Amino acid sequence: xxxxxxxxxxxxxxxxxxxxxxxxxxxxxxxxxxxxxxxxxxxxxxxxxxxxxxxxxxxxxxxxxxxxxxxxxxxxxxxxxxxxxxxxxxxxxxxxxxxxxxxxxxxxxxxxxxxxxxxxxxxxxxxxxxxxxxxxxxxxxxxxxxxxxxxxxxxxxxxxxxxxxxxxxxxxxxxxxxxxxxxxxxxxxxxxxxxxxxxxxxxxxxxxxxxxxxxxxxxxxxxxxxxxxxxxxxxxxxxxxxxxxxxxxxxxxxxxxxxxxxxxxxxxxxxxxxxxxxxxxxxxxxxxx
DNA sequence: CCATGTCAAGGTCAC
DNA sequence: GTGACCTTGACATGG
Numbered sequence: 316x317x318x319x320x321x322x323x324x325x326x327x328x329x330x331x332x333x334x335x336x337x338x339x340x341x342x343x344x345x346x347x348x349x350x351x352x353x354x355x356x357x358x359x360x361x362x363x364x365x366x367x368x369x370x371x372x373x374x375x376x377x378x379x380x381x382x383x384x385x386x387x388x389x390x391x392x393x394x395x396x397x398x399x400x401x402x403x404x405x406x407x408x409x410x411x412x413x414x415x416x417x418x419x420x421x422x423x424x425x426x427x428x429x430x431x432x433x434x435x436x437x438x439x440x441x442x443x444x445x446x447x448x449x450x451x452x453x454x455x456x457x458x459x460x461x462x463x464x465x466x467x468x469x470x471x472x473x474x475x476x477x478x479x480x481x482x483x484x485x486x487x488x489x490x491x492x493x494x495x496x497x498x499x500x501x502x503x504x505x506x507x508x509x510x511x512x513x514x515x516x517x518x519x520x521x522x523x524x525x526x527x528x529x530x531x532x533x534x535x536x537x538x539x540x541x542x543x544x545x546x547x548x549x550x551x552x553x554x555x556x557x558x559x560x561x562x563x564x565x566x567x568x569x570x571x572x573x574x575x576x577x578x579x580x581x582x583x584x585x586x587x588x589x590x591x592x593x594x595x596x597x598x599x600x601x602x603x604x
Numbered sequence: 605c606c607a608t609g610t611c612a613a614g615g616t617c618a619c
Numbered sequence: 620g621t622g623a624c625c626t627t628g629a630c631a632t633g634g
Binding site: 334336337338380382383385417418419420421424426429432433436460461462463495496 | 610
């Protein structure tokens, strides 16, 4: 079991998320920002080696505007060496990585332009992971998307667009059950037609389910991870007390986590802690484990 | 220099 | 039809 946190480390004094306004886009600004972000990503990797946190979600903002029409810069070649070196370090230390494009990546949208931009965004993620030279156990995690008043049709659109993407994208995609619209059962419908692996999010499951328990949900998604995909990825979090339902906790609720681990006992999965204080909570979880 | 308005992108829901 | 929310900090403008 590998554990980790998403994108940002608050302890090391830099972020691999640095960005700038589109109005100030220039080659120089782009290059200096990417350089900063990759140097910081390297530091995050070092930190994680030191603390034995070997599952890392890499920020989608590492290469700002990478998929935007404004970006004509050949970052793939310009930063090839840096990415290769980070990738080598990942491999030497037996890391697993993932990326999670944001809410604007919606491949089942009825709007063709939205779909085009979404695929372009997936291509960027795929390029990035390919340049790290990580295998297909490194996943690009997305949500199914919108419902548009007809979930069956929306699921059909998802499958159709998924099938139309290049193999390198298909091989890396994974879908996650969300907290409002697409449950584990909905994801399973998609899996049955695409074999796309499913990332189980325990907190989203608490928010939206069809009566299945955590264990039942896990047993459903476990077999969606074929041998080339690696062991299942899980997102772990819990409700932030006295906040909107669905709001992720600021800090780990260790009691909740103990219950979670009791249920997951003996299961082999890699877990990302979607908790706001990031490495701090993960280290606490690790201490417990 | 500092305060604060604003930031590429979509979808859903409350009103 | 419009605006808040997700998430969210930090960029960058203008006083």
